[in-house]
Amino acid sequence: MAGEQTTDVVVVGLGAIGSNATWRLAQRGLRVIGIDQHEPGHPWGGSHGRTRLFRVACLEHPGLVPIAQRARELWRELSALSGQELLLETGGIMIGPPGSRIIEGTLTAAREHDLPVEQLTPEQIAERAPGHARVDPGDIGVWDPDAGVLRPEAAIVAAAEAARAAGAELITGQRVQSIEADSDGVTVRLADRDVRADRVVVAAGPWLAKLVPSIPLTPHRYVMTWFRARDGHDASLDRLKVFIRSAPGSDEWMWGHGALPGDLAKVGDEFDGPFEADDPDAIDREIHPGETDHIAGLVGATFKDLEPEPAEQVTCIMAHTPDGQFVVGPSDDTGRLIVAGGCSGHSFKHASALGELAAQWAHGEELFTEASFLDPRRFG
Ligand SMILES: Cc1cc2nc3c(=O)[nH]c(=O)nc-3n(C[C@H](O)[C@H](O)[C@H](O)COP(=O)(O)OP(=O)(O)OC[C@H]3O[C@@H](n4cnc5c(N)ncnc54)[C@H](O)[C@@H]3O)c2cc1C
Structure with a gap:
């Protein structure tokens, strides 16, 4: 018989977005458990390869600009916390x-x-x-x-460490097998236990649709x-x-x-x-x-x-995703199952702020920016 653990929020995935969501939630004083099948900074998902481009004038959608600006503040904060230059602010050029x-x-x-x-x-x-x-x-x-270069593995490790320092519990090397949301809470099933929480943030990157099949990824x-x-x-x-x-x-x-x-x-x-x-x-x-x-x-x-x-x-x-934009927010009617992902090849730069948006959804706060274009339910 599996044991049961309880908490306020579970974050599934400690990659680019999930490590940051865990940090932002823990930093709000919530009880948070972050879970990953691998160790933070691993090379098996969408966030390895030493560098990622950072841009503020985001050609993919004007609504991404405030998200990139908030992300930059958070990358700078994480750089200060970790003592590493995670974002090299060099400027950059678009040509066409x-x-x-x-x-x-x-x-x-x-x-x-x-x-x-x-x-x-x-x-x-x-x-x-x-x-x-x-x-x-x-x-x-x-x-x-305002463009530049991010160091993805170091940034993820820094966010995970900041989350731990702010009180989050991190469980690594364990795969979440399923997630069930009901009107009272969510159950996140691991091989050795169930975790019961008020809300879950699913930031499982390329695996997101395996856990939440309603997301067309x-x-x-x-x-x-x-x-x-x-x-x-x-x-x-x-x-x-x-x-x-x-x-x-x-x-x-x-x-x-x-x-x-x-x-x-x-x-x-x-x-x-x-x-x-x-x-x-x-x-x-x-x-x-x-x-x-x-x-x-x-x-x-x-x-x-x-x-x-x-x-x-x-x-x-x-x-x-079908429209090349991310998915961040509740994905069902319970409002307890929050997804954050759908990278579409351009989300690393925003990951710290997407983690913040996911934390705001999970904590019931007003979002720092208009984000309806990222509504996971927009695909019907
Ligand atoms: C080649 C390439 C180039 C890119 N270039 C850029 C760029 O220049 N600029 C930019 O902004 N973005 C870029 N991106 C996008 C960006 O790097 C990432 O794809 C994006 O940040 C993905 O983040 P994520 O948190 O959604 O997923 P990931 O970082 O992959 O994290 C998902 C995590 O969930 C965990 N997980 C999944 N399922 C489970 C489970 N069942 N149980 C436990 N853990 C689980 C995984 O182990 C993983 O750690 C690029 C992507 C690629 C692939």
């Missing part, structure tokens, strides 16, 4: 044809929130970020001075790719700033950044659907011959300072 989604999305977000972005000509791009010299003459740049295998500088070239972050850009002579998007000290440059191609669904428990972790030829071709055509042959490749899992 006027009117394209990269440019228009960024400018719309900036206009709606009065952000201090700058528009740049190709010549100005080459001055500001010389690693981006190969730009189509008709393209323009938008400089986001497509987990998808993605290969991250790193590149060396060509001999005698400088491909440091200083020259190749954080970017999202169209490839020369093509509609394709790329994202990435130059090398941080002691590391490699990272470049990826854009991941707009349609996607095949992959079982997150059965992701093929091997890199197969030819799999990175496409990104190597794009890098060869775009960056004069990078060796086009990938220097390192690692698999990761993205979890896409």
